[in-house]
Amino acid sequence: MFELHGFAGLIHFPTLYIQDAIRLGQGRFRHIDKGEVILYQGEIASRAYWVVQGLLRSYSLDSAGKIHVFMFAPEGWIVSDVQSFTFLEPSNLFIDAMEPTLIIELNQSYLSVQSLNEGDVTHAINKLLRRISILQQRVIMLMSASAAERYEHFLETYPDLVNRVPLKWIASYLGITPEALSTIRGRIKDK
Amino acid sequence: MFELHGFAGLIHFPTLYIQDAIRLGQGRFRHIDKGEVILYQGEIASRAYWVVQGLLRSYSLDSAGKIHVFMFAPEGWIVSDVQSFTFLEPSNLFIDAMEPTLIIELNQSYLSVQSLNEGDVTHAINKLLRRISILQQRVIMLMSASAAERYEHFLETYPDLVNRVPLKWIASYLGITPEALSTIRGRIKDK
DNA sequence: AGGATTTCTTAATCTAGATTAATGTGCGGC
DNA sequence: GCCGCACATTAATCTAGATTAAGAAATCCT
Numbered sequence: 462m463f464e465l466h467g468f469a470g471l472i473h474f475p476t477l478y479i480q481d482a483i484r485l486g487q488g489r490f491r492h493i494d495k496g497e498v499i500l501y502q503g504e505i506a507s508r509a510y511w512v513v514q515g516l517l518r519s520y521s522l523d524s525a526g527k528i529h530v531f532m533f534a535p536e537g538w539i540v541s542d543v544q545s546f547t548f549l550e551p552s553n554l555f556i557d558a559m560e561p562t563l564i565i566e567l568n569q570s571y572l573s574v575q576s577l578n579e580g581d582v583t584h585a586i587n588k589l590l591r592r593i594s595i596l597q598q599r600v601i602m603l604m605s606a607s608a609a610e611r612y613e614h615f616l617e618t619y620p621d622l623v624n625r626v627p628l629k630w631i632a633s634y635l636g637i638t639p640e641a642l643s644t645i646r647g648r649i650k651d652k
Numbered sequence: 653m654f655e656l657h658g659f660a661g662l663i664h665f666p667t668l669y670i671q672d673a674i675r676l677g678q679g680r681f682r683h684i685d686k687g688e689v690i691l692y693q694g695e696i697a698s699r700a701y702w703v704v705q706g707l708l709r710s711y712s713l714d715s716a717g718k719i720h721v722f723m724f725a726p727e728g729w730i731v732s733d734v735q736s737f738t739f740l741e742p743s744n745l746f747i748d749a750m751e752p753t754l755i756i757e758l759n760q761s762y763l764s765v766q767s768l769n770e771g772d773v774t775h776a777i778n779k780l781l782r783r784i785s786i787l788q789q790r791v792i793m794l795m796s797a798s799a800a801e802r803y804e805h806f807l808e809t810y811p812d813l814v815n816r817v818p819l820k821w822i823a824s825y826l827g828i829t830p831e832a833l834s835t836i837r838g839r840i841k842d843k
Numbered sequence: 844a845g846g847a848t849t850t851c852t853t854a855a856t857c858t859a860g861a862t863t864a865a866t867g868t869g870c871g872g873c
Numbered sequence: 874g875c876c877g878c879a880c881a882t883t884a885a886t887c888t889a890g891a892t893t894a895a896g897a898a899a900t901c902c903t
Contacts, residue, residue, distance in 0.1 A: 523796045531788065547782075548785075593734055593780065593784055600722065608890070629850070637889095638891060641889085643852055829861060829862080830882095831862080831883085835860090
């Protein structure tokens with residue numbers, strides 16, 4: 462089972478398993494310490510990171526030095542800066558580990574069409590389209606929903622992350638401050 | 653030249669031209685009046701719309717009845733609700749014409765892998781990944797940039813639309829009110 | 844375990860942008 | 874060509890969420 466979610470990507474190649482990736486020389490295991498940064502803004506993302514155990518996140522840093530969490534990647538997810546990984550452009554994102562994490566590093570050959578059969582390609586395209594849908598919904602959410610509504614949506618989408626991710630990073634993912642999210646939680650509890 | 657930008661999609665099949673689309677029975681010309689709605693929220697988007705001449709837009713309607721413009725589609729663009737078109741789910745979006753518009757309606761067979769060669773597929777995947785990158789940037793923008801910065805970014809991205817699209821819809825695309833955008837324009841002029 | 848650092852909560856201001864409202868401008872239809 | 878209506882501007886409030894601040898709770902590290 463190969464899933465590329467990610468900044469951008471959510472590709473699923475149903476015929477590929479961990480063993481295949483390792484055997485084919487397209488991936489290798491690596492341990493990441495909590496807090497360790499494995500991709501820096503400005504670098505070319507030469508690899509994608511498949512989370513076996515643990516939790517990665519990707520984020521951008523604005524001109525004021527503020528972190529904006531783009532996504533979280535728990536077990537089973539693959540994360541990279543898809544733009545950088547695909548087009549060999551400098552990354553807009555950092556990727557680091559929020560927990561001690563075991564990953565498989567994947568190289569570019571994973572995205573090549575030659576190595577896939579037609580079913581895989583159809584599935585990959587569907588997953589990309591699905592990922593586009595998710596981003597579409599997130600854009601609409603950011604444009605039209607209040608912070609409280611976006612938080613409720615986050616809870617539905619990632620029910621297991623609430624107890625794993627510090628509040629301040631959930632707030633960052635939602636595009637609000639930790640104080641604002643704390644107040645929202647307080648209001649929910651009062652009801 | 654076949655481009656699927658869109659809510660989500662930006663697919664380019666370089667070997668397909670208008671003539672091919674028509675000859676293959678996968679598309680047919682249609683004229684859309686200004687203001688005419690060609691896709692309603694809740695419908696299945698059975699077709700994608702390739703703009704030959706004119707301007708379409710897609711938008712969502714929130715619970716308060718407010719319109720949120722998701723994207724504009726001038727000449728050369730293809731627009732649909734990719735989620736609905738691909739997965740046959742009810743559309744989140746409306747699509748209507750902002751100018752009298754000539755389109756080619758495309759049916760589902762355009763997205764099928766069988767009808768494409770390997771180069772086409774690679775190109776299609778690249779375009780999807782590119783579209784994901786654009787959405788990624790828009791999410792980051794919405795989270796971290798001020799309304800004025802987002803307006804500047806809009807001007808860079810769509811230099812020709814400023815004089816074609818009413819201010820109120822540009823404001824909607826940016827996620828702000830017409831009054832706020834008017835004030836921003838005033839401040840830019842004063843400098 | 845215990846001191847240090849980071850995170851969370853709560854509350855008092857502050858501000859970007861929303862809302863409301865009133866006036867001005869442009870454009871399409873007859 | 875001018876009437877009518879949609880669109881744009883400007884200004885006065887209003888409000889969600891930011892900022893600041895300070896104390897409480899959790900977590901980390903040796």
